[in-house]
Amino acid sequence: MDNSPNPTQRPSFLEEQNSVSVVNSRMGNDVSPRMRRVMSAVVKHLHELTIEVEPTHDEWKQAIEFLTEVGHTCTDWRQEFILLSDVLGVSMLVETINSRRPSGATENTVLGPFYVPEAPRYPNGSNICLDGKGGPLVVRGRVTDLDGKPIPGALVDVWQTNDDGFYDVQQKGVQPDWNLRGVFTAEEDGSYWYRSTKPRFYPIPDDGPVGKLLEKLGRHPNRAAHIHFIVSAPGYDPVITHIFTDDCQYLYEDAVFGVRESLIANFKTISDAAEEAEVGLAGVDFARPYHFVETDFVLTKRADIDL
Amino acid sequence: MDNSPNPTQRPSFLEEQNSVSVVNSRMGNDVSPRMRRVMSAVVKHLHELTIEVEPTHDEWKQAIEFLTEVGHTCTDWRQEFILLSDVLGVSMLVETINSRRPSGATENTVLGPFYVPEAPRYPNGSNICLDGKGGPLVVRGRVTDLDGKPIPGALVDVWQTNDDGFYDVQQKGVQPDWNLRGVFTAEEDGSYWYRSTKPRFYPIPDDGPVGKLLEKLGRHPNRAAHIHFIVSAPGYDPVITHIFTDDCQYLYEDAVFGVRESLIANFKTISDAAEEAEVGLAGVDFARPYHFVETDFVLTKRADIDL
Numbered sequence: 288m289d290n291s292p293n294p295t296q297r298p299s300f301l302e303e304q305n306s307v308s309v310v311n312s313r314m315g316n317d318v319s320p321r322m323r324r325v326m327s328a329v330v331k332h333l334h335e336l337t338i339e340v341e342p343t344h345d346e347w348k349q350a351i352e353f354l355t356e357v358g359h360t361c362t363d364w365r366q367e368f369i370l371l372s373d374v375l376g377v378s379m380l381v382e383t384i385n386s387r388r389p390s391g392a393t394e395n396t397v398l399g400p401f402y403v404p405e406a407p408r409y410p411n412g413s414n415i416c417l418d419g420k421g422g423p424l425v426v427r428g429r430v431t432d433l434d435g436k437p438i439p440g441a442l443v444d445v446w447q448t449n450d451d452g453f454y455d456v457q458q459k460g461v462q463p464d465w466n467l468r469g470v471f472t473a474e475e476d477g478s479y480w481y482r483s484t485k486p487r488f489y490p491i492p493d494d495g496p497v498g499k500l501l502e503k504l505g506r507h508p509n510r511a512a513h514i515h516f517i518v519s520a521p522g523y524d525p526v527i528t529h530i531f532t533d534d535c536q537y538l539y540e541d542a543v544f545g546v547r548e549s550l551i552a553n554f555k556t557i558s559d560a561a562e563e564a565e566v567g568l569a570g571v572d573f574a575r576p577y578h579f580v581e582t583d584f585v586l587t588k589r590a591d592i593d594l
Numbered sequence: 595m596d597n598s599p600n601p602t603q604r605p606s607f608l609e610e611q612n613s614v615s616v617v618n619s620r621m622g623n624d625v626s627p628r629m630r631r632v633m634s635a636v637v638k639h640l641h642e643l644t645i646e647v648e649p650t651h652d653e654w655k656q657a658i659e660f661l662t663e664v665g666h667t668c669t670d671w672r673q674e675f676i677l678l679s680d681v682l683g684v685s686m687l688v689e690t691i692n693s694r695r696p697s698g699a700t701e702n703t704v705l706g707p708f709y710v711p712e713a714p715r716y717p718n719g720s721n722i723c724l725d726g727k728g729g730p731l732v733v734r735g736r737v738t739d740l741d742g743k744p745i746p747g748a749l750v751d752v753w754q755t756n757d758d759g760f761y762d763v764q765q766k767g768v769q770p771d772w773n774l775r776g777v778f779t780a781e782e783d784g785s786y787w788y789r790s791t792k793p794r795f796y797p798i799p800d801d802g803p804v805g806k807l808l809e810k811l812g813r814h815p816n817r818a819a820h821i822h823f824i825v826s827a828p829g830y831d832p833v834i835t836h837i838f839t840d841d842c843q844y845l846y847e848d849a850v851f852g853v854r855e856s857l858i859a860n861f862k863t864i865s866d867a868a869e870e871a872e873v874g875l876a877g878v879d880f881a882r883p884y885h886f887v888e889t890d891f892v893l894t895k896r897a898d899i900d901l
Contacts, residue, residue: 301686301851309851310683315812322810328647330682332639337687340635347688351675358665358675368658368665375637376617379608380644381654503629505622544608544616 421450421484437477452489728757728791744784759796
C-alpha cells in the first residue's frame with residue numbers, strides 16, 4: 288500500500304498562480320474572523336500589486352528602504368506613516384467610509400495632527416487671534432439638527448494656522464500659547480460667532496521621505512487654506528470637519544484630499560458701514576475692510592446614524 | 595457670460611467612487627513612466643483594500659502603529675520590513691517573478707539575511723563543520739548546463755545553520771568564524787563534494803512586531819531545514835537557491851514560503867560499508883552512520899534567459 292501523502296491534500300508551495308491562497312491558508316483556526324478578513328485582503332492586494340507591477344529586486348529593495356525611512360522618521364511628535372496615508376488619499380477614504388451621513392448633515396473631513404483638546408472656552412464674539420497678524424475675520428453661524436432646530440449649548444471647537452501658515456504648537460515660544468484656538472457655545476437660537484484671522488495655505492511637513500515621494504510624483508505639499516472645527520452636543524454625533532476659503536489657489540489640489548464641495552465657504556469682504564449693517568455686524572469692533580464668513584453646522588442625532 | 599469653471603473640467607474631490615482616479619490624476623506630467631505605473635497601482639490596491647475591509651478609525655490607527663513599530667525595529671543589522679515581506683509571501687513572489695527559468699534549470703529561492711560574501715575557498719571533500727556538532731553529512735553533486743554538459747570551474751558557495759539552528763554570524767564568539775560556510779569549485783566532470791552537518795529548522799527573529807503578527811495569525815516562525823547555495827560560472831546566470839531536507843517537520847510550513855518541490859532533497863543515511871561503496875563514498879573519513887545527499891545544479895547560459 289502506498290502510504291505517501293495524497294498530493295491533492297498536501298499543502299502547495301508558493302507559485303505565481305496560487306500565492307494568495309498558499310499564504311492565507313497558513314492562518315490558524317483560532318484567528319479572529321475580523322483579523323482573518325483583514326489580513327486575507329492585505330495579502331491578496333499585496334500579491335496582486337506585486338504581480339501587476341512585477342517589481343525588480345532593486346525596486347523591491349527601494350520599497351523596503353522607503354518604508355524603513357518612513358518608520359525612522361516617526362517620533363513622538365511626528366507621524367510620517369499618517370502623512371503617507373494622508374498624501375495617498377487613504378486617510379480621507381477611511382474618513383469617508385466611516386462617516387456616511389444623512390443628506391443635509393455637515394460632512395466631515397480629516398482631523399489632522401494639530402488638534403489640541405481642552406482649548407480655552409470663550410464667550411461669543413471673542414477674538415482668538417492673539418498675535419494680531421493677518422486679515423481680520425468674523426466667523427458666524429448656527430448649529431442645528433437635520434430639521435433646522437437650534438441646538439443651544441452645542442460646543443464649537445475651532446483651530447487654525449496664523450497668517451504665517453503655522454499652528455501655535457508648531458511655533459512654541461514664537462506664537463502666544465493657544466493662539467487661534469478656542470471653544471464657543473451656541474446660544475438659545477443655535478448661533479455662535481467669534482473673531483479671528485483669515486487662514487492661509489501651508490505645506491505639510493515635506494522634509495522627510497513623504498516629501499521626497501511627493502516631489503517624485505510631481506506634487507506640491509500644500510494644504511488648501513482652512514479652519515478646523517469639532518462641533519458637538521449631547522445626544523448628537525460630533526462632526527470633525529473644516530471649512531475651506533473659496534479663494535485659495537490650492538482648493539482643488541489639497542495635498543491630503545480633504546476638500547469637499549459642501550465645505551467650501553464663501554469668504555466675503557466687509558468694506559463699509561452699509562455692508563456691515565446689511566449682514567448684521569454693526570457691533571463688530573474691527574477696522575474695515577475685514578473678512579466675514581457664515582457657516583452653519585447640522586448635526587445628526589446619534590440614533591440617526593445607521594451603525 | 596458665465597466665467598465660472600466648467601464643472602466637467604474642474605478636478606473632482608475625493609469620494610469613495612472616484613478616490614483612485616482623484617489621487618492618481620494629481621501626479622505631475624514629468625513623472626517617469628515606471629514611477630507612474632508603480633505608484634498608480636500602489637494607490638489602486640491600497641484604496642481597493644480600504645474599501646474592501648472598511649477599516650474603523652481604530653483599525654486604521656492600529657495599522658499605522660504596527661508599521662511604525664516595524665520601522666522602529668529596523669536597525670543596521672535587522673530588517674523587520676524584509677521580514678514582514680517574507681512572512682506575507684511577497685519576497686518569494688518577487689523572487690519567482692524575477693526568475694522565470696527554462697524547464698530543467700535549477701529553481702531559485704530567497705537569499706535570506708545570513709549570506710556573507712567571500713567565504714573561504716576549500717578543495718572538494720573539505721569539512722566545513724568547524725564546531726563538530728550534529729549528524730555528519732556528505733553533500734555531492736554536479737554542475738551542468740541545460741544539456742547535461744559539465745561546467746568545470748563553477749563555484750558552489752554554501753552556508754547553513756549549525757545543529758543548534760544558528761548561523762555563525764548570529765553567534766559571533768560562540769561558533770568558530772566561517773563555521774558551515776565555504777566555496778567549492780566544480781572538477782572537470784562538473785562534480786563537487788564537501789562534508790558538513792545536517793541542517794536543522796530554526797525560527798526567524800520573532801521577538802518583534804512581525805513575530806507578534808505571526809502569533810495573531812496562528813502561525814509559527816520556523817523555517818524548514820535547508821542549506822543555502824549560490825552556484826555561478828562565467829557566462830551563466832548565477833542561481834541563488836536552497837535544498838531542503840525531505841524529513842523536516844516544517845517542510846510544508848516554511849515561515850517565508852521558500853520551499854519548492856524541485857528543491858526538496860533526499861537525505862539518505864549511510865549505515866555500513868556496503869551502502870558506502872554502493873554510492874561511491876568509500877573514501878569518506880566519517881564514522882558510520884552518517885547522512886548523504888546528492889544534489890545537482892543546472893545553470894542557464896545568460897543568453898538563455900529571456901530578459
